[in-house]
Amino acid sequence: MSLPVKPPINVSTTCCIVGGGPAGLMLGYLLALKGVDVTVLEKHADFLRDFRGDTIHPSTLEIIWQLGFLDEFLRLPHQRAEKLYGEIAGKEATIADFTRLPTQCKFIAFMPQWDFLNFIADKARRLPNFRLLQQASVDDLLQQDGKVVGVKVTTLEGAQEIRALLVVGCDGRRSVVREKAGLEVMNFGAPRDVLWLKVKKRDNDPHWTTGHRGPRKGFIMIDRGDYWQCGYSINKGSLEDMKQQGLAALVTSIAEISPFDEARLLTDITDWEQVKLLEIRIDRLKKWSKPGLLCIGDAAHAMSPIGGVGVNLAIQDAVATANIIAPALLKGRLTLRDLQRVQRRRTFPTWATQSLQIMISKAGQKPRRKAPSGMELWLRQRAFIPFLFGRLIGIGFFKENFKR
Numbered sequence: 540m541s542l543p544v545k546p547p548i549n550v551s552t553t554c555c556i557v558g559g560g561p562a563g564l565m566l567g568y569l570l571a572l573k574g575v576d577v578t579v580l581e582k583h584a585d586f587l588r589d590f591r592g593d594t595i596h597p598s599t600l601e602i603i604w605q606l607g608f609l610d611e612f613l614r615l616p617h618q619r620a621e622k623l624y625g626e627i628a629g630k631e632a633t634i635a636d637f638t639r640l641p642t643q644c645k646f647i648a649f650m651p652q653w654d655f656l657n658f659i660a661d662k663a664r665r666l667p668n669f670r671l672l673q674q675a676s677v678d679d680l681l682q683q684d685g686k687v688v689g690v691k692v693t694t695l696e697g698a699q700e701i702r703a704l705l706v707v708g709c710d711g712r713r714s715v716v717r718e719k720a721g722l723e724v725m726n727f728g729a730p731r732d733v734l735w736l737k738v739k740k741r742d743n744d745p746h747w748t749t750g751h752r753g754p755r756k757g758f759i760m761i762d763r764g765d766y767w768q769c770g771y772s773i774n775k776g777s778l779e780d781m782k783q784q785g786l787a788a789l790v791t792s793i794a795e796i797s798p799f800d801e802a803r804l805l806t807d808i809t810d811w812e813q814v815k816l817l818e819i820r821i822d823r824l825k826k827w828s829k830p831g832l833l834c835i836g837d838a839a840h841a842m843s844p845i846g847g848v849g850v851n852l853a854i855q856d857a858v859a860t861a862n863i864i865a866p867a868l869l870k871g872r873l874t875l876r877d878l879q880r881v882q883r884r885r886t887f888p889t890w891a892t893q894s895l896q897i898m899i900s901k902a903g904q905k906p907r908r909k910a911p912s913g914m915e916l917w918l919r920q921r922a923f924i925p926f927l928f929g930r931l932i933g934i935g936f937f938k939e940n941f942k943r
Contacts, residue, residue: 552578552670553868555690555703557677557716559586561652562836562853563709564659564671565602569861569941571669572606575868578701579663580675580692582710586653586660593652593761594847597637597933599854600644605941609643612658617650618762622925623932635846636925637933647847647933649761675699680706680719680832687720687831704873705864706832709853712820714838722824722834727893729819729843730900731757731772734789736814738767738799738807745798758796769797770817770844778816786811819843821893828878835860835881840889843896846932852892858939859884888937895931 554570556563559581567579595617603609623635637645663669674695681689681700689702708716717724738760757772771793773781781789790808794801808814823840827833836853863880867873 550578550699550701552576552701552703553871554578554705554707555580555701556707556709557690558708558710558714558836558838559583559656559660559671559673560709560711560836560853561656561659561850562838562857563707564656564663565854566707566709566835566857566860567669567671568659568663568666569857570865570868571663571666573861573865573869573943574668575865576668578670578672578703580677580690580701581671581673582676584674586656588653593649593655594850595648595650595655596848596851596935597640597642597644597646598935598938599851600648601642602854602858602939602941604643606662608662613644613648615650615654615658616764617648617654619646619648621646622929623647633925635928635932637929639926640929640933642934651763652850677710677715680716682831685830687829690716704831704868704871705878707860708832708834708838709836709857710838712822712837712841714834716832717824717834717838720829720832720834722826722829725823725825727821727823727897729821730775732775732778732819733757733817733844734771734773734778734814735817736769736771736808737763738769738804740764740766758793760797769793775819782811786814789814817844821896823889823893827882828875830875831873833860833864833878833881835885839882839885840893842893843900845896845899846892848892848932848935851935852889855888855935855937855939856881856885858941862939862942885937888935891936892931 553576556567556577556579559579563579567577571577600609603612621636621638622633624631624633637647639645660671664671672694676693677690678693679691680687681691681702687706689700690706692699692701706716708714708720710716757770759770761768786808787805790801790804793799794804820841821843824834827835827839835856837849839856840852842849842852860881863884864873864877867877
């Protein structure tokens with residue numbers, strides 16, 4: 540005799556946010572701070588996942604300052620970069636300089652994303668109208684008369700139905716929310732992917748800075764305390780061919796453009812399981828919303844890792860969203876027009892950033908010249924270029940400020 544199926548537990552909230560990443564947790568905190576009843580759903584039990592975006596840009600640090608806990612935040616372990624370096628015309632050059640930005644912090648903070656998320660989650664949990672449900676996986680949307688009215692969730696307690704005035708998809712580039720909502724995605728392609736790997740730190744390692752090395756081959760390394768997190772750029776879809784050539788061939792290629800010799804790399808990288816693939820995609824929703832539903836962050840626009848701006852754009856989306864929709868949520872009269880205002884405000888910085896990333900990606904695919912191109916020489920000779928890119932990377936094309 541089969542056991543009876545338990546009916547779903549019904550829960551009600553004003554705003555249900557799907558995804559406990561930077562956009563989701565920041566939006567949840569800001570809305571709760573404004574008095575909105577918020578429930579954030581995170582499918583994992585914690586935030587401890589390697590190789591997530593870990594750049595906290597000056598504009599994000601500015602928001603944290605506006606919220607009143609910048610000094611406390613900067614007591615967390617992190618590394619600071621006032622400048623980013625790369626290669627122009629075969630020579631190392633300063634790509635971005637943040638030292639003249641009109642912000643409280645004139646640097647990028649490199650911090651494991653789990654530390655950032657735990658910090659924001661801790662602040663949010665102190666608010667009585669904020670709830671974070673972990674190990675809560677969204678299976679489907681609840682819809683009624685053409686409007687999204689909540690989500691179906693699987694939790695440790697079983698099936699739940701969470702009804703809400705608004706559902707916000709912050710569940711990343713493989714968003715379940717946008718898929719279930721049937722929102723149309725525009726894909727712009729990306730010619731490269733990234734392999735992430737770890738190299739153990741040694742006591743005699745010099746003070747290497749975060750940066751890229753090598754002509755037409757991207758290599759980045761981030762100081763993680765007891766190890767270096769390294770990224771190696773490859774042609775999209777080429778990983779299987781590389782595996783056929785063997786791990787030793789990959790190590791040889793990395794050694795050519797990194798500070799590490801082959802012997803050291805072979806000591807730390809002994810199996811393909813230690814090499815993680817990040818599939819780069821650049822896409823954007825045509826419409827970010829429908830009645831009762833909104834997508835922001837990577838769920839609305841997946842970014843390339845170029846400039847490390849994905850987290851920055853997601854946080855800016857969250858700030859703009861909180862400013863625009865909180866009054867309507869508090870009155871219980873949220874309309875589709877309110878949600879469309881979010882997309883209108885965030886469309887230009889999203890489009891402009893993605894366009895710049897696509898342009899840079901295409902430039903990187905051009906055959907290597909023996910002599911520097913006219914553009915490369917022009918960039919090398921223009922002293923203002925690092926400050927311009929410092930502005931675009933550090934703040935973006937449009938700066939958001941939190942309105943209490």
